[in-house]
Each structure stands twice: as C-alpha cells, then as structure tokens.
Amino acid sequence: MGSFTKVIELRGHIIDSLTFPKVLDEILDHGAEYETEEIAIGKTRRDASYARIRVTAPSEEILTRVLGHVRRLGAEPVEEEEVRLAPATGDGFFPEGFYATTNLPTRVKHGGRWLQVEDVCMDSGIRVLPREGRALCVKMSQVRAGDPIIVGHDGVKVDPLRKDPLRRGFFEFMSSTVSPEKSKGLLIQEIAREMRDVKAQGKGKILWVVGPALVHTGARDSFCRIIDAGYVDVVFSGNGMAAHDIEASLYGTSLGVSLTAGKILPRGHEHHLRAINFIRSLGGIARAVESGHLSSGILYSLIRREIPFVLAGSIRDDGPLPEAITDTLEAQRRMRDLCRGVSMAVMIATMLHAIATGNLLPAAVRTVCVDINTEMVTKLADRGTHQSLGLVTDAELFLRELAGKLGG
Amino acid sequence: MGTRRILMCPPDYYGIEYEINPWMSRSRQADPEAARRQWESLFDLLQGRLGLRISLLAPMKGLPDLVFTANAGLVRRGTFIPSHFRHPERRGESPVFRGWFEEEGYEIRSLPRNLYFEGEGDVLRVGGDLFAGYRIRSDIRTHAGVGEILEERVLSLELTDPRFYHLDTCFCPLAEDAAAYYPPAFDPYARRVIEAHVPRRVEVSPEEAMRFACNAVVAERKAVINTGCENLKTTLRGMGYEVWETDLSEFIKAGGAAKCLVLFLD
Numbered sequence: 006m007g008s009f010t011k012v013i014e015l016r017g018h019i020i021d022s023l024t025f026p027k028v029l030d031e032i033l034d035h036g037a038e039y040e041t042e043e044i045a046i047g048k049t050r051r052d053a054s055y056a057r058i059r060v061t062a063p064s065e066e067i068l069t070r071v072l073g074h075v076r077r078l079g080a081e082p083v084e085e086e087e088v089r090l091a092p093a094t095g096d097g098f099f100p101e102g103f104y105a106t107t108n109l110p111t112r113v114k115h116g117g118r119w120l121q122v123e124d125v126c127m128d129s130g131i132r133v134l135p136r137e138g139r140a141l142c143v144k145m146s147q148v149r150a151g152d153p154i155i156v157g158h159d160g161v162k163v164d165p166l167r168k169d170p171l172r173r174g175f176f177e178f179m180s181s182t183v184s185p186e187k188s189k190g191l192l193i194q195e196i197a198r199e200m201r202d203v204k205a206q207g208k209g210k211i212l213w214v215v216g217p218a219l220v221h222t223g224a225r226d227s228f229c230r231i232i233d234a235g236y237v238d239v240v241f242s243g244n245g246m247a248a249h250d251i252e253a254s255l256y257g258t259s260l261g262v263s264l265t266a267g268k269i270l271p272r273g274h275e276h277h278l279r280a281i282n283f284i285r286s287l288g289g290i291a292r293a294v295e296s297g298h299l300s301s302g303i304l305y306s307l308i309r310r311e312i313p314f315v316l317a318g319s320i321r322d323d324g325p326l327p328e329a330i331t332d333t334l335e336a337q338r339r340m341r342d343l344c345r346g347v348s349m350a351v352m353i354a355t356m357l358h359a360i361a362t363g364n365l366l367p368a369a370v371r372t373v374c375v376d377i378n379t380e381m382v383t384k385l386a387d388r389g390t391h392q393s394l395g396l397v398t399d400a401e402l403f404l405r406e407l408a409g410k411l412g413g
Numbered sequence: 414m415g416t417r418r419i420l421m422c423p424p425d426y427y428g429i430e431y432e433i434n435p436w437m438s439r440s441r442q443a444d445p446e447a448a449r450r451q452w453e454s455l456f457d458l459l460q461g462r463l464g465l466r467i468s469l470l471a472p473m474k475g476l477p478d479l480v481f482t483a484n485a486g487l488v489r490r491g492t493f494i495p496s497h498f499r500h501p502e503r504r505g506e507s508p509v510f511r512g513w514f515e516e517e518g519y520e521i522r523s524l525p526r527n528l529y530f531e532g533e534g535d536v537l538r539v540g541g542d543l544f545a546g547y548r549i550r551s552d553i554r555t556h557a558g559v560g561e562i563l564e565e566r567v568l569s570l571e572l573t574d575p576r577f578y579h580l581d582t583c584f585c586p587l588a589e590d591a592a593a594y595y596p597p598a599f600d601p602y603a604r605r606v607i608e609a610h611v612p613r614r615v616e617v618s619p620e621e622a623m624r625f626a627c628n629a630v631v632a633e634r635k636a637v638i639n640t641g642c643e644n645l646k647t648t649l650r651g652m653g654y655e656v657w658e659t660d661l662s663e664f665i666k667a668g669g670a671a672k673c674l675v676l677f678l679d
C-alpha cells in the first residue's frame with residue numbers, strides 16, 4: 006500500500022506560541038493524519054523546542070494542500086532520502102553493506118513512495134521489486150544473483166510498536182514480565198480470554214511451538230482438547246515430540262515411562278525407536294493415520310483436522326520420522342510461510358524451536374512462553390518480541406488449566 | 414532605566430508612490446507640508462514630553478517609506494537584526510538602515526536571506542517576552558532565529574487582517590504586564606497566547622483600531638497617540654498614564670502612525 010506521506014519539522018517557541026497544536030489541528034482539519042516522530046521541549050523558557058511530525062494523507066493532492074498550509078506556520082518539509090539498492094552478486098548472499106532487518110514494522114522509500122516491507126522478520130535483508138512497487142524481507146539463503154537488495158540505512162524507517170493507551174489489554178499491561186511469583190491461574194485466564202478474542206474477531210492464526218516435554222509431562226490430552234476446540238492453527242515442533250506422541254499412542258509410554266503408572270516399563274527405552282521404525286515402515290505419520298494404525302494423540306489430531314505443522318529435524322534425531330524436514334533451510338522456509346497471518350504464538354517447553362520461531366515472527370505478534378525453567382523463559386522473552394508474556398510453570402499444569410478455561 | 418533612544422527619519426521624500434497595503438492609494442496623496450508639520454509635532458512630543466533621545470537618519474530621495482524606521486530591523490543591546498522586506502518596493506531601504514547601524518558600531522546579525530522579516534514592526538516586547546507577528550509580512554520561520562540571536566522567548570502571533578499587516582498596528586505594549594490590542598486582527602491561537610502571557614489587557618474598539626490607536630509610542634508611563642482615540646486615551650489615563658494626542662492623518666494614508674515612525678535603539 007502506497008501512502009502519501011512527508012515528514013515536517015517545526016522549531017522555535019512552538020509550545021508557548023501554540024504553533025505546535027495549531028499545526029496538528031491544520032493537518033487534521035485538511036483530512037490528513039499526523040504522527041509525532043520526535044519532540045524535544047526546551048528546558049527553560051528561553052530554549053526553543055523542536056518537533057518532527059509525519060504527515061500522512063489519503064491522496065497526493067491532500068498532502069500537497071496540507072504541506073502548503075503548515076508551511077506558512079513554519080513547518081518545513083524534511084527531504085527524505087531514497088533507499089540505495091545494490092544487485093546481489095551471487096546466489097545465497099547479500100551484497101556488501103546490506104541492510105539487516107529487525108522484527109519491527111518497516112517502511113522503505115523507493116521511487117518517491119514509501120513501501121511497507123512484507124513478511125518482516127529479524128536478521129534478514131530487504132529485496133525491492135521495483136516494477137511492482139513492493140519490498141520483501143528475504144533470508145540470506147533465498148537471495149539470487151541480480152536481486153536488488155537494500156544497502157545502508159538511508160530511506161529505511163522502522164516503526165516502533167505503539168502501545169495503544171485506549172486498549173489497556175493484558176499484553177500491554179504485562180509487557181515482558183517474567184515472574185515465577187505471579188498468580189498462574191489469573192495469567193492463564195487472561196491468555197484464554199486473549200485466544201478467544203483472536204478467534205472471535207478473526208484477528209489471525211494461533212501458532213503453537215511445542216517440545217517433547219509436552220508428552221513426557223502427560224499434557225497430550227489437554228493439548229488435544231485445545232486442538233479440538235479450534236485454538237490451534239499451526240504447530241512447529243521437532244522429530245522428538247512427534248516420536249514420543251506416537252510412542253504414547255502405540256505403547257502408552259513416553260521415553261519408556263508409563264504415562265498412566267509413572268513407572269519405567271521393561272525395555273521401555275526401546276519404545277520410541279520401535280514407534281519411529283513402525284511409522285517409517287508405513288511410509289509416514291499421515292499414512293499411519295489413514296490406515297488406522299495411529300488413532301490418537303497430537304499428530305493424529307493435527308492430521309485429522311488438516312492443521313499444518315512443521316517437524317524440523319536435527320542431528321540428534323532418531324529415525325527420523327518421514328515427515329521431519331531434515332533440510333534446515335527448507336524447514337525454515339516452510340515455517341516462514343506458515344508464520345504469515347499469525348497474531349499469537351504459544352511456545353511451550355522448547356528452547357531451540359521457540360528461538361527459531363521468535364526469529365521469524367514480526368514484533369507485533371503476541372507471544373506466550375511457558376517453561377519450567379526461569380532462565381529459559383527470560384531468554385525467550387528477551388529475544389525482541391515486544392509483546393511477550395513469560396510463565397514459569399510445568400507444561401502439563403499450564404495446558405490442563407488452559408484447556409479447562411477454553412472449555413475444550 | 415535611563416533615557417531611551419529612538420531612531421527617526423524626517424519625511425523629506427515621504428509620499429504615496431506605490432500601494433503595498435490596503436491603506437495606500439496613489440490617488441490619495443499625502444500633503445508634504447502637512448506631513449512635515451505632523452512629523453515635527455510628533456518629534457517635539459517624543460523629545461519634549463516623553464523625554465526620548467532621538468537620533469536622525471538622513472532621508473533619501475526615492476525611498477518614501479524610510480520615515481517608517483520601525484521597519485528597519487530589530488535592536489537589542491547593541492545587536493541589530495536587519496529586515497528583509499516582503500515587498501520589493503521597500504527593499505531599497507535596507508542598505509540605508511544597515512549602513513547607519515554599521516556606522517554606529519552595532520553588531521549586525523542577519524537572518525536567512527530567503528525569509529521575510531520586518532523588524533520592530535512585527536516584534537514587540539512585553540515584560541520578558543518578545544511577541545512576534547507573522548503571515549502578512551514577516552515569516553514565522555524567522556522567529557526561531559530571532560529567539561536564538563537574542564536568547565529570548567519569542568511568542569508567534571498570526572495576523573489575519575490585511576489592514577493590520579504589522580504587529581504594531583494592532584498590539585501595543587504598555588508595561589511589563591500590560592498591552593493594548595485589537596483582538597479581531599489575530600487568529601484564535603494568537604488570542605489565546607496573548608491571554609495566557611499578558612496579564613493586563615486593554616481591548617481596543619474597531620473604530621479606534623482603524624485610527625491606529627495601537628500604533629502609540631509608549632515610554633515609562635507616558636504615551637503619544639493619534640487623534641480620535643478617546644476610549645484608549647481615557648483608559649490609559651485611568652491606568653495612570655500621561656497621554657498626548659497628535660494628528661498623524663498624513664501617515665495613516667500610508668498605513669502608519671506614531672509607532673511606525675519610531676525605532677527603539679535600546
């Protein structure tokens with residue numbers, strides 16, 4: 006979407022002279038919007054003040070008219086630089102001096118217009134499609150020789166997330182607090198309310214990133230209830246979670262421990278290997294569900310409900326299960342695709358998948374991190390997600406409580 | 414405070430040679446003899462009654478408005494900020510004024526050349542603040558520069574009526590906390606600024622505003638105003654001012670009265 010926008014500057018005794026409010030009133034009166042990007046108020050009555058204001062209008066004509074009016078009030082337009090582009094000199098790497106992204110909403114000025122960068126995620130570059138007037142976030146591995154990539158910082162504008170004072174929601178209120186001392190019941194109730202809100206208002210998808218502890222702690226059933234209640238739209242995990250989920254379905258154990266008796270069963274440690282072997286022999290988890298060999302559990306529920314999931318493989322994986330994606334770049338690409346439209350993410354008992362996902366999500370996504378380990382929660386909450394909530398608690402307790410609150 | 418100094422310029426070459434404000438009409442010429450007499454009466458009152466020390470600028474042929482010394486620029490503690498006239502008709506005055514101030518040893522501090530600024534015509538002091546008019550003649554963008562040069566707060570006031578094209582035609586400082594003004598000449602924001610920063614305000618009637626009541630010269634508790642401003646005269650006397658009236662009708666033909674003919678030098 007191309008918006009008609011210009012930054013203006015105002016200096017002098019603009020507060021006492023009411024010039025500042027007057028300029029803002031003029032902008033609104035003429036049908037444009039403003040955003041004060043910076044304001045520095047003089048410390049003493051003699052000191053001048055300074056304001057930098059972004060004017061956004063619905064049309065070029067309105068913008069020109071507004072600028073003409075505010076110019077007579079002393080507001081000067083600031084000349085904004087265009088982005089510099091350099092062609093990638095080879096596949097899989099950015100040109101020297103490339104602009105490295107954050108996970109915040111980003112705009113770039115190209116061809117005299119401001120383009121909103123699509124699929125924004127941190128630690129990437131920005132490719133411009135000049136003919137289409139689009140700018141896309143691209144990972145290093147996706148670069149192809151000749152792609153026009155933004156270099157330097159000129160013409161790039163990162164918008165900090167604004168907290169809406171009128172929407173005193175839970176996430177705004179809790180912003181980044183991680184505390185084992187908080188009332189879990191209350192927090193979980195609020196998370197449930199937020200989820201219902203996302204679904205009721207069609208605000209986007211809810212992404213779950215889960216680790217094998219979900220199975221070890223006996224939280225499968227609760228999670229399946231949440232899936233059935235419709236609060237799971239995408240799942241990211243690894244080979245381990247899937248293997249133990251299937252082991253539990255086939256043998257009633259997780260890593261050989263009986264989920265009902267809590268004891269290690271004889272030769273139980275072989276169960277997950279046998280489960281993986283069995284699924285491999287059938288040609289995959291989906292085949293096992295189709296043929297009726299797998300008839301319960303998380304993977305079963307996801308496949309039956311056609312909920313997309315990514316099992317990203319790693320070196321230590323046994324098997325792996327045929328659905329595990331062992332090419333990390335391919336897994337990353339699939340995860341990125343599935344991150345589109347996500348507005349809330351819940352990460353439970355998984356460090357590596359949670360960090361990987363955190364790097365792919367825009368900052369505006371509301372994130373809940375649940376782990377038994379305080380350091381883990383802090384680490385995730387600190388990874389640049391701006392509206393994150395950390396809960397130090399056991400996965401099973403969390404999911405049981407949440408499933409109850411969601412009425413699943 | 415000692416005796417205040419002002420700059421005036423005799424009306425030897427004064428006349429209506431062009432039309433740059435709604436008051437001017439070449440078909441309604443000034444009478445040179447009458448203008449001379451009116452200017453001299455004003456001079457005598459300012460020197461004799463108000464006790465001002467008057468420096469004179471030599472008049473020049475072809476610069477009829479040089480008499481309006483208030484528009485030379487702005488003076489403060491030995492610093493002179495020269496005007497940059499909006500109308501080309503008056504730009505010839507600038508080198509003459511500048512030459513005089515250079516000769517007198519003032520420090521000359523110029524504002525950006527692309528911005529219009531018409532000196533004391535648009536900048537007046539009340540107490541610790543400078544009040545500055547803009548839009549019709551001076552450009553608001555000069556206000557930040559004036560504040561920086563003089564290290565003072567400059568309160569910008571938007572003028573909306575072309576008949577009151579300079580601040581000194583509709584706003585008159587009376588004391589540290591008082592001013593007379595004609596509210597309709599200002600936009601609503603400017604009126605709020607005046608209300609917020611001038612504790613004692615005297616509102617001038619439309620009839621007297623049109624007789625340049627606000628263009629009075631005030632020094633200490635003494636004032637000289639144009640004739641026919643009875644209400645303001647009475648109000649000022651009620652406030653303890655000595656007031657003298659003098660006919661300045663020949664200069665009103667060019668859109669100026671007492672204050673326009675005077676520039677304070679300290």
